[in-house]
Amino acid sequence: MSTGTYAPRPGAAPVGRMIAAQAALETRMLLRNGEQLLLTVIIPSLLLVLFSTVDIVDTGTGEAVDFLAPGVLALAVMSTAFTGQAIATGFERRYGVLKRLAASPLPRWALMSAKTLAVLVTEVLQVALLTVIALALGWSPHGNPLSVFVLLVLGTAAFSGLGLLMAGTLKAEATLAAANLVFLLLLVGGGVMVPLEKFGAAGDVLAFLPISALSDGLRDVLQQGAAMPWGDALILAVWAVLGLGAAARFFRWE
Numbered sequence: 001m002s003t004g005t006y007a008p009r010p011g012a013a014p015v016g017r018m019i020a021a022q023a024a025l026e027t028r029m030l031l032r033n034g035e036q037l038l039l040t041v042i043i044p045s046l047l048l049v050l051f052s053t054v055d056i057v058d059t060g061t062g063e064a065v066d067f068l069a070p071g072v073l074a075l076a077v078m079s080t081a082f083t084g085q086a087i088a089t090g091f092e093r094r095y096g097v098l099k100r101l102a103a104s105p106l107p108r109w110a111l112m113s114a115k116t117l118a119v120l121v122t123e124v125l126q127v128a129l130l131t132v133i134a135l136a137l138g139w140s141p142h143g144n145p146l147s148v149f150v151l152l153v154l155g156t157a158a159f160s161g162l163g164l165l166m167a168g169t170l171k172a173e174a175t176l177a178a179a180n181l182v183f184l185l186l187l188v189g190g191g192v193m194v195p196l197e198k199f200g201a202a203g204d205v206l207a208f209l210p211i212s213a214l215s216d217g218l219r220d221v222l223q224q225g226a227a228m229p230w231g232d233a234l235i236l237a238v239w240a241v242l243g244l245g246a247a248a249r250f251f252r253w254e
Contacts, residue, residue: 013105015107015110018105018106018110018114019106019110019113019114019117020114020117022106022110022111022114023113023114023115023117023118023121025114026114026115026117026118027117027118027121027122029088030080030084030088030118030122031122033088036084036087036088039079039083039084039183040076040079040080040084040122040126041076041125041126041129043079044072044075044076044079044126044130045129045130045133047068047072047075047193048065048068048069048072048130048133048134048137049133049137051064051068051193052064052065052068052069052134052137053137057193057194058195058198059195062223063138063139063140065134065137065138065139066139066140066222066223067195067219067223068134068193069130069131069134069139069141069222070215070218070219070221070222070223071191071192071193071215071218071219072130072134072192073126073127073130073131073152073218074155074190074192074211074214074215074218075187075192075211075215076123076126076127076130077123077126077152077155077156077159077214078155078159078183078186078210078211078214079183080119080122080123080126081119081123081155081156081158081159081160081163082159082160082162082163082179082182082183083163083179083180083182083183084163085115085119085159085160085163085164085167086162086163086164086166086167086175086178086179087167087175087176087179087180088167089115089163089164089167089168090166090167090170090171090172090175090176090179091172091175091176093167093168093172093252093253093254094171094172096254098111098253098254099253099254102253108253112164115160116156116160119156119160120156123152123156127152141222141223142221142222142223142224142225143220143221143222143224143225143226143227144221144227144228147221147227147228147229148218148221148222150228150233151214151217151218151221151229151232151233151236152214152218154214154233154236154237154240155210155213155214155236157236157240157243157244158210158214158236158237158239158240158243159210159243160243160244161239161240161242161243161244161245161246161247162210162239162243162247163179164243164244164247164251165243165246165247165250165251166178166179167251168247168250168251168252168253169250169251169252186209186211189206189209190206190209190211190212190215191206191207191211191212191215191216192211192215196212196216208235210235210236210239213231213232213233213235213236213239214232214236216229216232217229217232217233217236220232
């Protein structure tokens with residue numbers, strides 16, 4: 001008597017396939033969330049259009065959009081990799097979603113990899129949309145696309161680490177409040193819309209923030225046509241190592 005053949009064969013799928021499936025799910029949930037969509041797409045787009053067409057802030061010589069576009073790209077990265085991810089992950093942790101997923105065949109590191117992939121996919125869509133809007137407003141970008149890519153990756157790693165650290169250590173409500181507060185503070189004081197020179201001596205300190213390093217680095221490349229701004233890249237790399245290391249060490253799944 002033959003034992004027969006069962007299809008599908010029981011057992012866990014390959015890790016790569018599990019990561020891809022979870023990343024697709026994470027991306028769909030993120031894009032379907034109206035609040036996240038407002039934070040990651042609508043607000044950066046409105047800020048870019050408003051400040052580029054209305055003379056509100058002195059951005060120096062040249063077209064305002066040439067100064068603002070790199071800062072808004074940095075803001076988009078922060079809104080997705082830090083604010084949006086921190087809030088979503090914090091509530092997943094509160095409702096026990098992470099605890100249940102951790103008990104599944106999907107390894108914990110693979111779950112975090114899937115979340116990172118979802119962030120990267122969303123950022124690609126953000127960058128494409130904001131670039132189209134900026135070009136329509138008269139933006140004339142310069143510089144090496146590879147340098148821009150490296151800065152965006154480093155910025156994503158830095159903000160992801162900080163967002164996961166916050167989501168894994170604070171209560172969901174505290175994460176919601178803190179993430180939105182940090183977003184607003186860095187929007188104002190992170191060199192996104194207002195040049196750091198406007199803050200006087202405090203600008204020298206604010207320059208070490210990850211949003212400031214990403215904004216200034218992108219601006220050096222895209223507005224000034226500079227090569228890789230190694231100082232800003234180093235700041236982002238340090239934040240990435242510290243944030244991801246602390247998140248891996250202190251993240252609580254329950």
